Every structure is written in structure tokens, then in C-alpha cells.
Amino acid sequence: MIKILFFARLQEEMGTESIEVEKAGYTVRDVKEWLADNHQLSTISQTMVAINEDYANDDDMVNESDTIAFIPPVSGG
Amino acid sequence: MIKILFFARLQEEMGTESIEVEKAGYTVRDVKEWLADNHQLSTISQTMVAINEDYANDDDMVNESDTIAFIPPVSGG
Amino acid sequence: MSSDLFTITDQPISVEEMTQKVIRPECGAVTTFMGTVRELTNGKRTISLEYHAYESMAVKMLEQIGQEIKEEWPDTLAVIAYRKGHLNISDIAVVICISSLHRKPAYEANQYAIERIKEIVPIWKKEQWADGTEWIGDQLETTAYPEGKPPKGGSL
């Protein structure tokens, strides 16, 4: 199982803060495609991604028990 | 009469904060020369000068009742 | 790096306390940046806003910024506090304090910190506008959702 976190506009689109799915072994790119196909997230390609609270690239692998977070453009400051 | 103010090292050299002298009509340059001749102030040429709290040039005139201040390099901040 | 130096809080931030954390005998300069809630943005009036954070990661990113500052300006000490939750106009959202021996690094490191916060710290603001609409978006304020919801669907 992996945990997927959604924030800001993505959280509003999903209607939830997080989901848990059997996608261990997927790359970040794979998870994005799966989300796009299954949840019609319009802006998923524009978001940054973090695995276990560190920014990750599309090629990075999501392992069993990892938390992957989709991070829309931030607006701090 | 004009009032002459001394600060920082000049004040220590003069041993006083201010003097009053009959030098109305002098230019700043004249006052500097008079001070150099009569009080052996070593650093008078390196100081800035203010007349009535505004910075002045060597050619500016000191008028009756004016206050002229000799301002060594400042060390604020 | 102490978590006391880089914090996310739902309480008002005391500039005085933040300042005291960085003042050291060897220092001659302290710079502080405060981000406050602005009433008008591009002519629209904000009533209030809410900051939401991916909190654990936000703290980690603040610590990372502190580390980057330490490497670039070794004589500095940095603290950063970010307020989450509901804020009103003029409330302080973020405070960055930097102390250093001389003033130049204190200014440079401070400006670096706020730029990096806007790049990597996962915090978002949700604005409540006076005209009844709301907005969630990036700091460039280029994307507005006047219906209060971003559009659904669309292409990747």
C-alpha cells in the first residue's frame, strides 16, 4: 500500500485529503497517469511531487508504505 | 556672535562642547582656519560642517546668531 | 537543526521573541522580514484568508532553507516561523529573522529565505474576497477560480 496526499486545489478536486492504494513499485509518472485516468485531475501535470516529504522526480519509484504527496504551486509568504 | 559646537574627538580635543565667538560674516572656511590657528585642532579639515543643523560647504557664510557644528566622521548604525 | 528555529504555528507570532532567538554577542546586525495579510490584491479586496500547510514537510523545508543559508552565509543564524489557519488583514503570516556579524549577509540571507519559501515550502493560501468569491492559487496570483472551485476535468 502507498498513501497519496492531496493539497489545495487538488484536495478540493479529489474531495479528500488522502487515499491509500496498492501501487507500490509504480514510478511517480505511473501514479500521475493512474490519477489522471481514474480521477480526472486537471492540474496533476503542473504539480510538484514529494515522496516521504522530499521532492521527487517523475522517474522516482514509490515503494511499499511510502507517502507520495501532490503539491500544487505553493503560495506562502 | 556665533555658536560653535564640537563633537566626538573634536570635543575631547577642545575640552568643551561649544564656544561663542564674534565671527558672524565668516565663511565656513574662515572659521576652520581660525580654529586651526587658535586651537590646534588636528582633524578639523576632515570634518563635515553644519550650519543650523544643515550640512554646509566651505564657501557658506555664518551669519549672526547662527550655530555652526563640526561633525567628525559619524559612527552610527 | 533545532525544530525550535523553524516552526509552523496556529498562534500569533511574536517578533520580539523571534528576535531574541537570533541576537548573539558576536553579532552586529539582525534583519527581520514579516509577511502581512494585504487587503488589496490587483484591486480585489480580501476579507480574510486561511493558510493550509503540509505541515511536517513544511517544517522540513524551512529547516532545509536554514541549512542552505548556513552554507552560503556561515556567520548567520536564522529563525523562521509560519502561521497557519485563519488570518485577518494585517496579521503576520511569516517572520524571518537573521543575525550576522555585519549587515550585508543579514539582508542577503533574509531575502534568500523568503524567495525560497515561495518556491519550496508547501503552504497555500485560500482567500475570501469581499465580492463573495474565493481563490486558491500560487503566489504569482495568475490563476483565479471565481466560482470558488478550480475547473474539473481537462487534459493532462
Next chain:
Amino acid sequence: MSSDLFTITDQPISVEEMTQKVIRPECGAVTTFMGTVRELTNGKRTISLEYHAYESMAVKMLEQIGQEIKEEWPDTLAVIAYRKGHLNISDIAVVICISSLHRKPAYEANQYAIERIKEIVPIWKKEQWADGTEWIGDQLETTAYPEGKPPKGGSL
């Protein structure tokens, strides 16, 4: 310009109060600079120092700096307080607060203020060194008088 905004004081300066003077609904950014008394300067240990000011002119020059800032960065509001008299290590000598709509002018105007203070505000520090000597001089710290008195006489 209100004299409340540009002051010389013999009391400790409250950063919190200074900040409150410049925060305005239209602003999103406040920068603060604090100059603190540094223990070591070029390897010499300071015990304490005294700031002396040509007070009436110093206030006038602070107001002038405020005016210059207003002309260069019209959307800013500036306050400056300078502490005179006896100060110990880490005491705050000067506080500059600038608020503005966005952060860039707040940083720029703040840095401008401290540079100008070091140029035109008639304030001098007299340092008491740990080795028993003292020093009075300009901010470049190029002239030292180890006997506690500048040399007398000499040429123009």
C-alpha cells in the same frame, strides 16, 4: 513628517512597537533592521559603549532619510529609532522598520536607510575595550586612539 516616526531615545527600543507603527492594511511586507552592540571588532573585545548624538540635528537627518525614502519608494512607510547613551553587548542601538505593498521595496529602502545613517546622521560611538583602552572614531573603524585620546596638534 511626524517626529514620532524618527526618534533618538535613551530608553530600550521595542521592536514590537516599531513594527506596529508601520503595519498598514495595504501592505504585505515589513522589513526590520536592528543594529546590536557587537562584542568583538577586529579581534578586540568591547565591554560597553556609549552613543553620543548631536540630537536635534540627528532627528532632522533621520527625517531627511525618511523623506528620501518616500521619494524613491513612494509606497513605503519608514520609522527609525536610535538609542543614545550607555549600551551593553547585544543591546539594540538602532531599529529601522519599513512597510510596503510588496517585499522588494521594503528590503531596498531598509538597506538604503542604514547606509544613509552611517553617512549623515551625527551620532558617534565611544567604545570601552576589555584591555582598558577606548576608541572613538568613524564607522570604518580605521582610526584608533589606544591612549584613549586622539593626538593633539598636527597639521591641517
